[in-house]
Amino acid sequence: MARWQPDACGRIQEAAYALYAERGYDATTISDIAERAGLTKRTYFRHFPDKREVLFWGSEALEELFVGGVTDAPPSASPLAAIGIALDAVGEMFAERREFATVRHGIIQATPELQERERIKLARLAESVAVALRGRGVGDPAAILAAEAGMAVFHVAFARWIADADRSLQDLAREALAELRAIASA
């Protein structure tokens, strides 16, 4: 056996999304996913470390985009301004993936266990953004605070974008960022 299988990770991911969306995360076993992808449970675990992680495959792209946006922002930009520039790039990327993002968001919102993973992914992303901010000369409590505040902005903007098709993610992010500034200066 072991005939070459084109893009095992991709096929697993498709199967997992389909089953999680159809019958729910809890009602789906890894053997179900594996069977649908045409392989075994053991092979699933050779591609993903656990049951949740398949939903977060490809999120390195988001991290690269976010960190890259912060790093490449003009040196004169303040921490929050740099994050705003990064959020523009992130919003642009999600615009082409609205359908996918909506399905994924629905699956995650339906399962507390998945929300945990989502939250810690956001926290890790905040740490990466904080590193990028330190690379811009931002000091130490400030870098992580700005990064985490940026994640909050992203989070609320994203949720509104999923619920409301009319406005672009970039717009919603800019609005949330302005709101954050208003809060802090009050």
Next chain:
Amino acid sequence: MARWQPDACGRIQEAAYALYAERGYDATTISDIAERAGLTKRTYFRHFPDKREVLFWGSEALEELFVGGVTDAPPSASPLAAIGIALDAVGEMFAERREFATVRHGIIQATPELQERERIKLARLAESVAVALRGRGVGDPAAILAAEAGMAVFHVAFARWIADADRSLQDLAREALAELRAIASA
């Protein structure tokens, strides 16, 4: 059997903390904890829903304190000011529990699985704080943004407080809050 057992939750919690601290979270089974607490695995699950939750028992007190602090802040206080007042009360409470908080923090920081739970607890706390802020008349994107920013402030202040015994949690929180304000107005 089933003689009355004084404070089963408390005994389980003590056993779990001891074992998690000694040999680590992954190397501890629920049967180990149950045995040390003088009961069975099945009974453990009658008191806690899973292996992690025992570390978060009693965190309703933190939520009550935080939400109460925000709710009872003077009506004139801005969202961040209200959170600052709440953080004062929270810091005061932790001052009497520094030893316990340090052990707990060490266990959690050593295990990614526990950090996930910690993060989502913080997110739920942010939601409760946001509700309290809405009760003060704060609008909707602002309430959750202020609450999440407040969690970031609490998080960094807490981490510094654990690492550095010299300063009070209240001081560190005030400093982080000032830092957040500086970031947002830059």
Next chain:
DNA sequence: ACCCGTGATGGCACTTGGTGTCATCACCGT
């Protein structure tokens, strides 16, 4: 003093997530 309802526990079987190990097969270079 006896009996009964209630609540907490032990014990057991079972499903599922996750891992270690080994044999097998396709592919590739020599």
Next chain:
DNA sequence: ACGGTGATGACACCAAGTGCCATCACGGGT
């Protein structure tokens, strides 16, 4: 034709978590 490499299937195994039922202590009522 041969051997090495890498991916897979198959199997055994451990631990988390759940359902189910029997059992015991306790308190109240008769």
